[in-house]
Amino acid sequence: MAPSSTEIAANAVGARARIQQFIYQTPLIPAQKVGKSDGATVLFKAENFQLTGSFKIRGAMSKMSTSAANKSLITASSGNHGVGAALAAKTFGRSLTVVLPETVVPAKLEKIKSYGVEVILHGQETGLAERHAQELAASGAYEYISPYNDIDIISGQATIGIEILEQCGHVDNIFISVGGGGLISGVASVIKDAKPATKIYGVSAVNSRALAESIAAGKVVETKHLPTIAEAVAGGIDYDTITLPLAMSVVDHLIDCREEEIISAMKEMAFDEHMIVEGSAALALAGFRRVAPSLAGQTSIILLCGANVGVPGMKEIIFPT
Structure with a gap:
């Protein structure tokens, strides 16, 4: 039986006590340019600066x-x-x-x-x-x-939510990239437990959206997977994954982004925010971009999940030949 979001939120407290000596508490960084033209306040939860370059x-x-x-x-x-x-x-x-x-x-x-x-x-x-x-x-x-279908794995990822609550007094929206669902179901469980009004946006790559399609169907469904620059969120999910019922209970909105949108977001992070992030992290920014005009006057957090991108790959994206 899948745990409830309340159980995950409680387990996250214990997970944090076990792991805090082994990880970084990552910063919540105000955006330099993102959101300004839309009248929105944007903060980046910078897991791209995490010990291994990823949450x-x-x-x-x-x-x-x-x-x-x-x-x-x-x-x-x-x-x-x-x-x-x-x-x-x-x-x-x-x-x-x-x-x-x-x-x-x-x-x-x-x-x-x-x-x-x-x-x-x-x-x-x-x-x-x-x-x-x-x-x-x-x-x-x-x-x-499992990289996602495990209560201890999810509870570990959920510690990001605890840090966000400590770092930011008021959050209207959080944008989180979606792969197997361990990140979004964990973080959103903690956030919703403390601040139910906060909206959770799950952002998928159009080329690989197993969890998003399963949420829409209310059950795990087979999904076609195409190559994506956000390869960290690519792939299927287990038929018995506990992330599906968790995500269905805590995710408010789902957004799909095309490859060109993700690449554009990677460039925006590099040139406007002076941070190198991988495609899966830029995906969350691409999702924010889709709805930014409707978020004027609100505070949104974009979770940058990782920065493990090779130099040749990044050069090709930023300075294509």
Whole structure:
């Protein structure tokens, strides 16, 4: 049975106590330009400055701090969860195998390998990597850790919500990129528990919107996945994922963004806000851009979920040949 949003909010308090010595409390940074022309106040929750360059370290540390130490672990990732899980495994002295899609961003692959974990490349998208990891775990040789379908993972990501509440007295809207749903269901559970009036916007890439389509259908549905610059939110979701009922209970609005909108947001972050972020983080800004004219006079937070983008890839985006 899926936990309620109230349970996640309560569990986040314990998760924070377990992981706070291993992570950064990231800043809430006022935008320099974003929102100004629309009369909106915008703040960036800068998980792009997190220890591993992504929020994923929160959930990984939360899980590793509660996982039994008598079994080898296996997980799957598009990259950022793999980085966080690899560092968490090293921190707690655990044996870990990370299954990644063959399309993993090279910069993320190198980060994962640097922590000394075993790496398996399988499939062209994260959903296939997840299924392979689950099959290997079914043999009994490993304990499988889902990158999103796990209460301890979600509770770790939810600690971002606790920090936001401490850093900002009033929040009208929060924009969060949507992948498997661990981030949005965790953060939104904490925010809604404390401030029910705050609106939660989930932003998906048009090319890979498994959770968004499942929310619309009220059940997990098969989704076609195309390549996206926001590769960290690409891939399918488990049929029994607890993130679906959680997200359905706490997300107010869903927005889909095209690839050109995400790329434009990456450029805007670099040139106007002087921050390099990956596509999945820029996705949240692209979602804000869609509705910004209607948010005049309101305070909106854009959650920048990560910055693990390679130099060649970023150069190609900002200065295309």
